[in-house]
Every structure is written in C-alpha cells, then in structure tokens.
Amino acid sequence: MNKHACFLLLSIAASLACAGSDAACLDTDKDCITAAHRNHVVIQLGYWKPALNKPLLQRIGPAPAELVDYLKLDNILNGYPERPIAATPSADFRRDMEDAISEMPDNVKRAINSRLAGIYLVHNLGGSGFTEAIANTSGKPVAAYVVLDLDVLAQRNANAWATWKESSPFRASGDTHLIATIESPDNDNRKNAIQYILLHEFGHVLSVGQHFHPPWAQDPAELNVAEYPFFGLSWRFDKTQKRFVTDFEDGFPLRKQVIYYFGARLDADRMADVYTQLETTNFPTLYGATNPYDDFAESVANYVHTVLMHKPFEIRIENQGEVVKRYGSCWGGKRCEEKRKLLEQAIEGY
Secondary structure: OOOOOOOOOOOOOOEEEEHHHOEEEEOOOHHHHHHHHHOOHHHEHHHHHHHHOOOHHHOEEEOOHHHHHHHHHHHHHHOOOOOOEEOOOOHHHHHHHHHHHHOOOHHHHHHHHOOEEEEEEEEOOOOOEEEEEEEOOOOOEEEEEEEEEHHHHHHOOHHHHHHHHHHOOEEOOOOEEEEEEOOOHHHOOHHHHHHHHHHHHHHHHHHOOOOOOOOOOOOHHHOOHHHOHHHHOOEEEEOOOOEEEEOOOOOOHHHHHOOOOOOOOEEHHHHHHHHHHHOOOOOOOOHHHOOHHHHHHHHHHHHHHHHHOOOOOEEEEEEOOEEEEEEEOOOOOOOOHHHHHHHHHHHOOO
C-alpha cells in the first residue's frame, strides 16, 4: 500500500519536534509542518549516499530517527492518526525479507539497485508500505526508499494478506466473501506476502526519475500527457473536476467508490459488479485503478509476479459458498497488451 489515501485528521495536542528539518512545529500548524516536510533531510540524496553504496541485501533495517520524524510529518499531512516508531526485525523476519528479494528475477533487482536507498521498518505506519522519492541537489528525483510496517507484515501469510487487502474496499457481509490467491498452498507463507508487497513498492522505486507517470509532486494542471506514455494509456487530468480521471469512467462508475484500507464505501454484494466493470479497463488489479501512481506500481508487481515468476493470481467472489465471479491475470489478453509492452521495455532490458 502507498500511504497517500486520506481519512479524517484526528486532533493531537502534543507538539512535534522536526529533527530532520531543524524546526519544531505544533501538530496543528500545517504551514510549519508542510515546510518541514518539504525541506526534510531524508528526501535529499546526500543523506542516503552511504546506504546506496551498500550491497542490496544490506539496505534493510530499522528506520533511522530522521526517517521516523519524516513519517510522523507525513502522517499528519495525510490525515493518519498513527505515529510511527522504529522497529527491529527478528532474525527470521529479516531472513524472509532477504529471501523475498533474492528470489525476484535478476533484471528486477538490477532495475532497482541504483535507485533503492533501502527498506526500513517501523511499527504503527498506517499501512503496509510507503515509498518516497529522493532528490539530488538540482531537485530532480533520482532514488527512493521503502518503509514497511513490521506488524502488518508479520501477521499474515501471502493469501491471507492478499484477501485482507482486496476485501478492504467492501463492507463485511455474512453471505458474500472475496478470496484472493497469489500463492499455491505449498508457498503460502509470510515470505511471499512480503515479496508481493515489495514488488509493488519496487514499482514505485522504478518510476522515480522516469516517464511512466507524472512525478508525485508535479502540479497536475501543468501535465503534458504525451510525456508519460504509461499514464496516457489510462489517465488524464480533468481541469474542471481538478483531479485525475480514467478513460473508463462511463464503463466503470463504481471505481470512484473504491477506497482501500480505510472507510469502505461499497457493500459486499457489489464485489462481482466491481470486478465485472474492472474487466472493461486495462487495469490489471483493482488497486491499480485508484490512482496513476499505484496503477504503475500494481502493474509492475502483478506482471513480475504472474508473467516473470509464473505465480498465481485470482480473485474469487463467493456468495453463500457458491462462486459468482472469478478474476485473473490480464497479461495474456488484449486489454493489458499495451501496458505489457511498456513493462517489457522497462524491466526486461536490465
């Protein structure tokens, strides 16, 4: 999950010390927090150069104090009540993370090696994962780091995690259930849950400094779609509505009600309708239909998982024990053909 979804900001009385930005902001002072967040040391390349010089598997560990500070600022700005703290992984958890990366295709590891400043662990993040860009002295994004919530990742094996995630846009029901399968029974373990999550976050890392979609900080009103071919396959900026919209709004009206993790807006009896509408688009997963940034990250994750690693992907919807809808990988079909071509160019050339 990328920590960009918002929900109601809760009021917190304490003040926040901004160690990474040489500032002290009251948590209600949005101007101060915004400035501290924008100028923070952990989004500057110089801070991460020692990490970038390490071998890939040595860039894993507890979040440093400056990064924890930045995450607190980010949570306040995005309306998350959680306040992260650094987490130290156990030996077996770290081994799962290292194995999850080691077993990825070599071209994926080469693609992110020069851009990934590390994978850092916290408690109480407010989501499964978070990726942030790092800029050079000219302000150009050139790298990124990934933050993972140790508690979320430690709780579930692969299929249980995927089922929890994909069920989150829907209100619970006693009759209708969603079951997600991303691993065979023999490989349904925590390591492979971590792997799929990391593939998504590595998709964000791969996008940094590239032209798959607009930079996260770019003003959408100044967007030139022609510069971003992957984005242009599905998205545009509606100046009247002042937001990104897809090219599939008429055939996928339920998309606007799809909210992951927090504040489910759809009843469970709409699950089959949602996935039927999704099949009219070129989004490989429902999460990818929520915004342009997660569209690319989800496409990378699902493509690598199913095409390059030959692993399963199925969403099964059951009502009173009867299967009413199956949704699977789109990469062998016409609807995702153009996205597949761009992903092949982006990944398989390394």
